[in-house]
Amino acid sequence: MVTVLKNVTNVITAVGEMYLFNKTHDNKVWTALFLMIISAVTGGITDLSFHAIGYTWQIINCFLTASYSLTLRRVMDTAKQVTKSGNLDEFSMVLLNNTLSLPLGFLLILLFNEVDYLSRTPLLQLPAFWLVTTFSGLLGLAISFTSMWFLHQTSATTYSLVGSLNKIPLSVAGIFLFHVSTSLENSASILFGLLAGVFFARAKMQDKSQTRS
Numbered sequence: 001m002v003t004v005l006k007n008v009t010n011v012i013t014a015v016g017e018m019y020l021f022n023k024t025h026d027n028k029v030w031t032a033l034f035l036m037i038i039s040a041v042t043g044g045i046t047d048l049s050f051h052a053i054g055y056t057w058q059i060i061n062c063f064l065t066a067s068y069s070l071t072l073r074r075v076m077d078t079a080k081q082v083t084k085s086g087n088l089d090e091f092s093m094v095l096l097n098n099t100l101s102l103p104l105g106f107l108l109i110l111l112f113n114e115v116d117y118l119s120r121t122p123l124l125q126l127p128a129f130w131l132v133t134t135f136s137g138l139l140g141l142a143i144s145f146t147s148m149w150f151l152h153q154t155s156a157t158t159y160s161l162v163g164s165l166n167k168i169p170l171s172v173a174g175i176f177l178f179h180v181s182t183s184l185e186n187s188a189s190i191l192f193g194l195l196a197g198v199f200f201a202r203a204k205m206q207d208k209s210q211t212r213s
Contacts, residue, residue: 006058007040012066013160020070021077023155028203032161035196042189069156072097076152090148097144161200 010033017023072093109115123129151159171190175182 007036009062009065010036010160013069014157016066016070017157026203028199032196032200035192039189039192069159072151073156090145093148094144
């Protein structure tokens with residue numbers, strides 16, 4: 001159900017771009033968005049359940065995720081007008097983004113008493129823990145750079161949609177790697193997701209050819 005509601009973020013982002021950036025989307029993009037929602041619904045229909053608090057938090061997450069990508073796109077466009085270079089590179093964006101998250105990080109550390117936990121946990125004495133933690137941090141840094149670069153090169157809607165489409169190869173890989181039993185609903189979910197990717201790719205290729213001409 002998390003996947004079902006997360007795909008609503010794509011629609012919120014697309015609508016937000018229409019109002020904030022006066023950007024129009026053609027029918028192929030809206031078709032891809034619609035197919036992504038159908039894909040998520042068919043995938044989650046086997047374990048749908050309702051919990052008011054869970055739904056509330058997830059809906060808030062959808063709006064915050066859409067606001068994040070739209071705000072980043074707005075900041076990148078504003079930087080072209082107010083900076084001497086006319087651009088805000090990916091390194092600067094990653095630095096500013098992570099710096100702004102530090103106050104919240106320190107607040108959570110104090111709120112959940114993480115310092116006391118770290119001082120008592122035996123994990124700090126394990127080399128494997130430091131190796132995995134360092135590797136995780138490097139991967140997070142790489143994700144930050146690639147996300148900023150991708151959003152800098154394209155629109156917030158494309159960024160959001162591509163982020164949802166990566167669930168398709170993950171689903172297929174999970175079926176084969178973990179020998180997960182599939183059902184008609186799961187297979188339909190993957191099929192609708194693939195169709196959404198085809199429609200979206202064709203829409204972007206058409207936009208690119210029109211821009212060149």
